[in-house]
Amino acid sequence: MMTSSVATTSDSRFYHIPQAGEVVVCPTLEAALAAEGGFVWLDFCQPSKEELSALIAPFGLHPLSIEDCTDENQVPKIDDFPGNTFIIFNVFTYADNELTIAEVDLFIGQRFVISVSGRDARGRRLLNGIDRIVERDVATVRQGPAFLLHEILDQIVDGKFTAIETLEDELNKAEEAILDDLATFNPAGLLQLRRNLLAVRKSLFQEREILVKMCRRDCSFIPEAAIYHYRDIYDHLAKFFELTETSREIVTSLMEMYLSMLNNQMSRSSNEMNSTVRRLTFIMTIFMPLTLLAGVGGMSEWSMMTGPQHWKTAYPLFLLGMVVIGVISYYLLTLVERRGKRGSDK
Numbered sequence: 001m002m003t004s005s006v007a008t009t010s011d012s013r014f015y016h017i018p019q020a021g022e023v024v025v026c027p028t029l030e031a032a033l034a035a036e037g038g039f040v041w042l043d044f045c046q047p048s049k050e051e052l053s054a055l056i057a058p059f060g061l062h063p064l065s066i067e068d069c070t071d072e073n074q075v076p077k078i079d080d081f082p083g084n085t086f087i088i089f090n091v092f093t094y095a096d097n098e099l100t101i102a103e104v105d106l107f108i109g110q111r112f113v114i115s116v117s118g119r120d121a122r123g124r125r126l127l128n129g130i131d132r133i134v135e136r137d138v139a140t141v142r143q144g145p146a147f148l149l150h151e152i153l154d155q156i157v158d159g160k161f162t163a164i165e166t167l168e169d170e171l172n173k174a175e176e177a178i179l180d181d182l183a184t185f186n187p188a189g190l191l192q193l194r195r196n197l198l199a200v201r202k203s204l205f206q207e208r209e210i211l212v213k214m215c216r217r218d219c220s221f222i223p224e225a226a227i228y229h230y231r232d233i234y235d236h237l238a239k240f241f242e243l244t245e246t247s248r249e250i251v252t253s254l255m256e257m258y259l260s261m262l263n264n265q266m267s268r269s270s271n272e273m274n275s276t277v278r279r280l281t282f283i284m285t286i287f288m289p290l291t292l293l294a295g296v297g298g299m300s301e302w303s304m305m306t307g308p309q310h311w312k313t314a315y316p317l318f319l320l321g322m323v324v325i326g327v328i329s330y331y332l333l334t335l336v337e338r339r340g341k342r343g344s345d346k
Contacts, residue, residue: 040112102120160204182261
């Protein structure tokens with residue numbers, strides 16, 4: 001069983017993995033370097049540049065690799081050096097609708113594995129729990145640094161599924177929101193999901209290329225016996241890459257669906273407005289001649305034309321004439337509208 005380690009200022013942990021027996025926790029870096037047989041695992045969490053620079057001499061690390069460890073904007077990659085191989089992998093965390101991509105730096109040599117990581121938004125170590133996994137599978141880890149590196153990469157890759165699955169859930173919620181209430185849906189959420197998926201795709205593409213190089217034995221520190229384990233990681237990355245591609249296509253489809261439904265809604269509103277304007281125009285067209293006649297007939301000249309003594313007869317006839325003109329106008333306008341509809345149908 002592992003005993004508790006003595007943490008440095010950067011919360012680093014040092015392990016000696018012998019060829020037989022349990023994993024030994026070393027209190028200091030010097031104690032790990034002095035261990036004989038097997039290999040050592042140096043697990044750094046938020047180390048300073050000085051701490052990492054101290055590893056250049058005993059392990060032959062390249063100064064450029066140390067620089068990459070202190071730069072958080074590196075893309076996943078694999079660099080081969082005479083005495084070691086340097087690997088950068090990404091850890092995905094998705095919380096509060098925000099995707100965080102953190103960096104884990106790994107060195108593998110003939111007798112050592114060095115992991116350099118930080119903490120997530122909740123303050124937990126990015127490689128939290130990996131020591132328990134190593135303890136549980138110590139028989140496999142004792143076979144060499146390549147098998148320990150596989151355990152670390154396997155945990156990192158398995159953790160990616162949680163973030164990718166959460167992104168898929170967000171897509172499902174966005175689809176339901178579009179169908180439930182188009183008016184209150186915010187398309188900015190879809191654009192944010194698209195950006196997150198692009199970032200995930202970019203990382204997965206680079207990591208998949210890293211595993212391709214490992215599986216074809218470009219790294220001299222990974223023996224033939226360990227290749228099968230790394231092929232399993234490659235399969236997982238390929239699957240996640242396909243899921244990401246599918247999710248990106250879904251985002252495009254949802255955006256097209258949103259725009260299509262929005263256009264249909266606007267067209268429906270426009271048609272309703274056009275129908276209202278058409279009815280008002282129809283009514284106004286009927287009353288325009290009637291308004292003209294009412295204006296003329298309401299003046300005293302009409303009485304003068306028939307004589308004031310005939311107003312009891314003149315005004316009822318005038319009103320009757322207005323009704324007849326209104327009915328004739330309505331009939332003619334209705335007939336014109338019907339012919340127009342028949343012509344458009346053809």
